[in-house]
Amino acid sequence: MSLSVLRAPLRRAFFSATPRAPVRTTFRKFSTPPTTPKSSNTLLYTSLGAAVAIGAGLYVYNSSSATAKEAATTIKSVTQVVKSKTKFTPTKEDYQKVYNRIADLLDENGEYDDGSYGPVLVRLAWHSSGTYDKNDNTGGSNYATMRFDPEALHAANNGLNIARTIMEKVKKEFDWISYGDLWTLAGVVAIQEMQGPKIPWRAGRIDGFAKDATPDGRLPDATQGSDHLRNIFYRMGFNDQEIVALSGAHALGRCHTDRSGFEGPWTFSPTTFTNDYFKLLFDEKWVWKKWNGPKQLEDKKTKSLMMLPTDYVLTQDKSFKKFAKAYADNQEVFFQDFSKAFSKLLELGVPQSQFVSTEPWELKTTDEQQRK
Numbered sequence: 001m002s003l004s005v006l007r008a009p010l011r012r013a014f015f016s017a018t019p020r021a022p023v024r025t026t027f028r029k030f031s032t033p034p035t036t037p038k039s040s041n042t043l044l045y046t047s048l049g050a051a052v053a054i055g056a057g058l059y060v061y062n063s064s065s066a067t068a069k070e071a072a073t074t075i076k077s078v079t080q081v082v083k084s085k086t087k088f089t090p091t092k093e094d095y096q097k098v099y100n101r102i103a104d105l106l107d108e109n110g111e112y113d114d115g116s117y118g119p120v121l122v123r124l125a126w127h128s129s130g131t132y133d134k135n136d137n138t139g140g141s142n143y144a145t146m147r148f149d150p151e152a153l154h155a156a157n158n159g160l161n162i163a164r165t166i167m168e169k170v171k172k173e174f175d176w177i178s179y180g181d182l183w184t185l186a187g188v189v190a191i192q193e194m195q196g197p198k199i200p201w202r203a204g205r206i207d208g209f210a211k212d213a214t215p216d217g218r219l220p221d222a223t224q225g226s227d228h229l230r231n232i233f234y235r236m237g238f239n240d241q242e243i244v245a246l247s248g249a250h251a252l253g254r255c256h257t258d259r260s261g262f263e264g265p266w267t268f269s270p271t272t273f274t275n276d277y278f279k280l281l282f283d284e285k286w287v288w289k290k291w292n293g294p295k296q297l298e299d300k301k302t303k304s305l306m307m308l309p310t311d312y313v314l315t316q317d318k319s320f321k322k323f324a325k326a327y328a329d330n331q332e333v334f335f336q337d338f339s340k341a342f343s344k345l346l347e348l349g350v351p352q353s354q355f356v357s358t359e360p361w362e363l364k365t366t367d368e369q370q371r372k
């Protein structure tokens with residue numbers, strides 16, 4: 001079969017395992033710039049004036065050492081509340097429009113990685129939620145604190161400036177959406193559009209302040225073992241089965257030497273959500289890669305795939321192995337469990353009272369909408 005007859009994503013999947021030179025990424029200190037509120041509504045402007053006054057008041061009252069950026073965010077958050085009270089209450093259909101816009105952006109740059117921003121958006125959704133600590137109820141997706149330094153600059157978040165920059169385009173068009181809702185929704189869009197399971201999701205996160213940002217060290221360290229994985233994920237409120245299910249997201253994307261230091265994709269189809277990650281873990285022989293980089297494994301046969309120490313541990317730890325094997329044997333079971341665990345992840349740190357609906361929504365894929 002000629003490769004040219006394959007659909008673009010399939011072509012990419014076919015070529016994806018080819019080792020590639022690390023993509024050079026320009027790093028910059030990323031913090032989301034404050035946006036100027038725009039509205040044609042006079043009432044809204046009056047309210048905005050009040051909001052700015054309240055915001056400024058809050059700023060002075062709250063923290064004498066806060067930055068100007070924080071003040072702008074305070075004002076913006078108040079603005080959001082005012083807007084929703086006076087003018088615009090987004091419906092599920094409005095969020096479907098945001099979904100569709102994000103879906104449009106996924107493949108807009110064929111030169112990027114394997115041709116899709118999907119994987120890096122899944123990582124953004126995960127890193128913005130996975131900071132949650134159930135012991136003191138801090139972190140999680142509510143306040144989108146990765147907008148602020150130093151959280152934006154934590155080594156674990158290297159490369160996510162790319163994902164946040166793409167999301168800025170959407171934010172400009174749908175300025176009423178909070179960053180927490182936008183980033184978690186992007187994860188949902190990416191999974192669903194890359195042929196994964198439906199991810200129940202609902203809106204309600206609000207933008208927070210720099211003071212809500214989490215300390216470094218809350219996200220997992222790929223060089224560690226099962227104790228570390230349990231420490232990190234139990235802290236978020238997950239169990240062994242959920243740890244394994246969530247790790248299955250490594251079916252997507254790749255490691256980059258200029259972001260994490262690791263290199264390469266986990267599967268041959270890094271832009272399609274499958275249970276291949278688990279299948280490959282058991283079906284391939286994994287050996288330590290001989291190189292100057294951090295300790296990682298490579299498949300003995302093609303040397304084009306990789307596993308992190310924390311991936312490999314899923315086949316070594318008895319409890320993890322049971323679930324990993326079940327997911328390797330049955331993609332449907334993996335999809336069901338992943339959907340539940342990912343949906344739960346995206347809601348960490350968000351008070352129930354903030355959600356706009358009691359039940360999460362299922363947003364439609366672009367394929368489903370076209371079939372109609």
Ligand code: HEM
Pocket residue numbers: 119120122123126159220221222223229246247249250252253254255256257259260261262308310342
């Ligand atoms: C279990 C502990 C985990 C560790 C130690 C870990 C570590 C990593 C590392 C080192 C990278 C490479 C980053 C880069 O160089 O670009 C990565 C990428 C990725 N991770 Fe994880 N991760 C974990 C869990 C998860 C979870 C729970 C999810 C989502 C549910 C996830 C989704 C992803 C995705 C989609 C990528 C690819 C990003 C891209 O292609 O740009 N990971 N992870």
